[in-house]
Amino acid sequence: MKSDMLLAAAEALPASRADTPAAAGPVLVGYGAVEELARFATDSRWAVHVPGHPLEVRRAIQHAVRRGDRAYVHVSGASNAEPRGAGEGFxxxxxxxxxxxxxxxxxLDPVLRATAGLDLTVLYTATVRPFDEVGLRTAVLAADHADVVLVEPGEPGLSARYVARTLxxxxxxxxxLGGxxxxxxAALGRAVRDFLR
Known part of the structure; x- marks a missing residue:
């Protein structure tokens, strides 16, 4: 079975032609490559996108190609029911x-279900680099408790140092949380409830 996320990436990537000059920055797509995600996420020269819906995959690739960004787009087999994140940041x-x-x-969808009934702010992003420091800081300062749960599809802690630097x-x-x-x-719900006690 082909992933809708992977098909969206294939459709959004521009066809390379010998008579067309190369773009200013390459756009690379990784499918389920967690190690690659970690590598690109530590390199400040790259924008890193982790879309959660096929429409977001198309949008991230097309936006990066249009701007000539050096971008890595991490695609997985999982997706949210609805697209979000029209802009960069949280x-x-x-x-x-x-x-x-x-x-x-x-x-996002598992987080929303796992935290239903809890009085928590939920933020969403499909772009992890550059990291949206302003969006995170604003949300944390608006809450009564500066408790932050970071949920990423890669290894746990991929963006932890950015959270620490922001706060x-x-x-x-x-x-x-990750992986x-x-x-x-169920695992998310238990981890969040235990953390908030």
Whole structure:
């Protein structure tokens, strides 16, 4: 079975032609390559996108090609039911006061189900680099508790240092979740509830 996310990437990538000059920056697509995601996420020369829906895949690739960005687009087999994140940075999905959950890419739907009934702010992004420091700081300062749960499809802690740098002057607690647990609604729910106690 072919992934809708992978098909979206294939459709969005421009066809290379010998008579067309190369773009200013390459756009690379990785399918389920967690090691590559970690490598590009540590290289400040690259924009890194982790779309959570086929429409977001197309949008990220087309935007990067148009701007001539050096971009890495991480595509996985999982996707959210609806597209989000029309812009770069964090999008406010739900407001709450007990803390902030930042969901990346296809982790959003499991995060929303796992945190239903909890008084938490939920943020979403399909772009992890550059990291949206302003969006995260704004959400954390608006909450009663500076407790942050970071949920990413890659290895846990992929963006933890960016959260720490963003909140360096804000006493906070951070829980980083990733890998298989990032898409497991039950595991997410348990981890978030244990962290908030």
């Amino acid at each position: 999008e406010l999905v739900r407001e709450g006061l007990d803390g902030v959950v930042a969901a990346v890419g296809a982790t 360096v002057h804000v006493p906070h607690r951070l829980l980083s 298989a647990d990032a898409l497991d609604e």
